[in-house]
Amino acid sequence: MERFARLLPGIAHIKPVDSDGETICWEAYDKGGALLGYAFAADVPEAVADVGETEEMDKYRIIGIVDPREFKIIALDISIHPEGPEEPWATEITEPEFEGQYMGLTVEEIDLAPDGKIDAITDSTLSSTWVTDAIRERVKEIMKKTMATP
DSSP states (O other): OHHHHHHSTTOOEEEEEEETTEEEEEEEEOTTSOEEEEEEEEEESSOOTTOSOGGGSOOEEEEEEEOTTTOOEEEEEEEEOTTSOSSOSOGGGGSHHHHHTTTTOOTTTOSBTTTSSBOOOTTOHHHHHHHHHHHHHHHHHHHHHHHHOO
């Protein structure tokens, strides 16, 4: 919970949202019990088939929060994964300028330009694509699960 509360300080407690035994996201509540958003986490890349030597590739940890009504990104942190390489290639992906591009975006807008509103990091298009795809897919999962339940 601490990592989500750092992103959105009003969070007092969280509750997991599970599907088929897997946690999809967490409902984040304030002290009064109001739903502030849906918190999510992702490790990128999770697995890379068809790409050799992935242990040498950059790995990222993403945590974020989605608005519970419009499903827009309201908070996001992208960091180098603790198990990532000692010398990451694309640290710009963890900078506020890159992360800030996602703020306020809907699932339809979360894609690399020109199809979406995210500008890739020069020389790190693959990492930019993986991170963007992971965020978009998490938001889709959240929407699918939370909109299907009363």
